[in-house]
Amino acid sequence: MVAAPPVDAARYRLANVGVAVCLLEDASGLTSDHDGIALADIDIADGRIAAVRSAGATEPEGAVVDLRRGLVWPCxxxxxxxxxxxxxxxxxxxxxxxxxxxxxxxxxxxxxxxxxxxxxxxxxxxxxxxxxxxxxxxxxxxxxxxxxxxxxxxxxxxxxxxxxxxxxxxxxxxxxxxxxxxxxxxxxxxxxxxxxxxxxxxxxxxxxxxxxxxxxxxxxxxxxxxxxxxxxxxxxxxxxxxxxxxxxxxxxxxxxxxxxxxxxxxxxxxxxxxxxxxxxxxxxxxxxxxxxxxxxxxxxxxxxxxxxxxxxxxxxxxxxxxxxxxxxxxxxxxxxxxxxxxxxxxxxxxxxxxxxxxxxxxxxxxxxxxxxxxxMGLDGTGRVAAGAPADLVCFSGRRYSELLSRREPDRVVLRAGRAVDTALPSYEELDHLVYGAET
Ligand SMILES: [Zn+2]
The missing domain is CATH 3.20.20.140 (Metal-dependent hydrolases)
Known part of the structure; x- marks a missing residue:
């Protein structure tokens, strides 16, 4: 299970996350493995990514959510x-x-x-x-x-x-x-x-x-x-x-x-x-x-x-x-x-x-x-970068072999640093449109 970040914290750290270096704007100071994944801490402040550093390189300033090497992607x-x-x-x-x-x-x-x-x-x-x-x-x-x-x-x-x-x-x-x-x-x-x-x-x-x-x-x-x-x-x-x-x-x-x-x-x-x-x-x-x-x-x-x-x-x-x-x-x-x-x-x-x-x-x-x-001309979207909105998806899978094998229904979606409701709409909501008089 992915741990949800503290809802009210303006500053917190996603600690021990796996992040693909190809999704980082700046991967300097990070060491990646054979799949291009680095272990990092992502500091979040006021809805934005404040810093991405090698895991454990600095002391956290606010609350800490340990993702236990779970992969974090941009939205x-x-x-x-x-x-x-x-x-x-x-x-x-x-x-x-x-x-x-x-x-x-x-x-x-x-x-x-x-x-x-x-x-x-x-x-x-x-x-x-x-x-x-x-x-x-x-x-x-x-x-x-x-x-x-x-x-x-x-x-x-x-x-x-x-x-x-x-x-x-x-x-x-x-x-x-x-x-x-x-x-x-x-x-x-x-x-x-x-x-x-x-x-x-x-x-x-x-x-x-x-x-x-x-x-x-x-x-x-x-x-x-x-x-x-x-x-x-x-x-x-x-x-x-x-x-x-x-x-x-x-x-x-x-x-x-x-x-x-x-x-x-x-x-x-x-x-x-x-x-x-x-x-x-x-x-x-x-x-x-x-x-x-x-x-x-x-x-x-x-x-x-x-x-x-x-x-x-x-x-x-x-x-x-x-x-x-x-x-x-x-x-x-x-x-x-x-x-x-x-x-x-x-x-x-x-x-x-x-x-x-x-x-x-x-x-x-x-x-x-x-x-x-x-x-699509959306600069700042789809990457993990200091200064960008903290729009991130936190998975429990730590490696591609884990991430791409399970459906990850318990993923945490962060928008501007806050976890959003990830409940999916029920198919029943469309029954009156697709089944008509049958329902
Ligand atoms: Zn088409």
Whole structure:
């Protein structure tokens, strides 16, 4: 059991904590082990981290909480989610688990149900799970066709303000590229800009893609918006829209941030092609976010056949090339992914196992913390640094082999140095939405 810090103490020390040096802004004076973990004391004063020093190096000034070598992480950053789709599984299950049926099932559910009264409790449910698990910042994609945009985006703006200080919330459109054409496209971009969001859509090899990309880059540039795309979410080696996005960013001299999510087909392409695409991504400064749990669920799924290819993009090769690489949770209990609890420890655990992010772990913990924080423009989030808010997650696991083997339900989440309520919302709260008249 992790010991909770004294609730009322303005100054206290988290003593004997294990901290991954890759998550520290300044690791000088600390000695790390073969997994890059150092034993440290973290002094907290007035809600901020006052100092991080080698364990026992100095005398404590206030109360002491001995974490007995338990690992301490900065709060997580979950930079690719779909909070508007979340938790609809029981009323809208995916009949065969395929991508096509996910798309069709969500489309029907959206048309039938997605009022603000339906969206708000489901979005808040996801946010409350995330907060309780230790996440401090989230980017969600929002389904944005013409009939839905006017409902979802103003609601997002309200919820973003309501959650300020607890979860930093960002949002991007997810729609087809044709939704950006002409006056309707201009109006959509204006609405998103007005609601503090960014633009994005689904890209794959389609006629007119280059022209469509130029259009969305221009809409974003004109309004100072960032871009976040769903890219090549298939195992088709001919799906090369990732490269076209990099070329469009360079061709348009785009000054904002660009993120490409999924990029599954990159893993199916010849080495020479991959190398050229990585060069362009690095040159354009594009960040990649991988969603390995959702990829495992949807990719290479055919009835009665064991999946061979798992659809996870080239995490190691991208990072080796200097391209920012993040891992995130994606969908949660909806037709695109039938499971999930908005827990970034689970996401990191699964990513380590799926993509071999161990041996060595290196700086992979940054993929769910500091790297997405940087991509989202949230300096100071997702790292352990003197002067930063004491937004920390304290685990009982002392080594990765312990942390990544148990679910850590007794973790302590500190926000501005205070332990927060980590009780998860009950599924019963959504019964009236997902079971309707049955309940
Ligand atoms: Zn997604």
């Amino acid at each position: 997580f950053v979950d930079m690719h989610t779909h909070l508007d789709k979340g938790h609809i599984w029981e009323r809208a299950p995916n009949p065969d688990g395929s991508f096509d049926q996910a798309l069709a099932t969500v489309g029907r559910d959206r048309a039938a149900n997605w009022s603000a009264e339906d969206l708000r409790p489901r979005i808040e449910f996801g946010l409350r799970c995330s907060y309780a698990h230790g996440t401090a910042a989230i980017r969600t994609h929002l389904d944005t066709d013409e009939s839905q945009a006017g409902i979802t985006w103003p609601l997002f703006r309200e919820i973003k303000q309501e959650w300020a200080g607890r979860i930093e919330l960002q949002a991007a459109t997810i729609c087809v590229m044709d939704d950006f054409v002409g006056p309707p496209g201009e109006r959509l971009a204006d609405l998103v800009a007005d609601c503090g969001g960014m633009l994005g859509g689904v890209t794959y090899m389609m006629p007119g893609l280059e022209e469509g990309l130029d259009r969305v880059f221009r809409l974003a540039a004109d309004r100072g918006l960032d871009l976040d795309f769903h890219v090549d979410e298939s195992l088709d080696p001919a799906a090369r829209s990732l490269r076209l996005i990099a070329e469009a960013a360079l061709r348009n001299g785009f000054q904002g941030r660009v993120v490409a999510g999924h990029c599954c087909s990159l893993a199916m392409q010849p080495e020479d092609d991959v190398a050229r695409t990585l060069d362009l991504l690095a040159e354009a400064g594009i960040a990649i976010v991988s969603l390995p749990m959702c990829n495992l669920y949807l990719q290479d799924r055919r009835p009665g056949r064991t999946p061979r290819s798992r659809g996870v993009t080239l995490l190691h090769e991208l990072k080796e090339r200097g391209i920012p690489v993040a891992v995130a949770s994606d969908n949660c209990r909806d037709p695109f992914y039938g499971f999930g609890d908005h827990d970034m420890l689970e996401v990191f655990t699964q990513a380590v196992r799926i993509a071999h992010l161990d041996r060595p772990y290196g700086d992979w913990p940054r993929a769910v913390t500091a790297t997405p924080a940087g991509v």
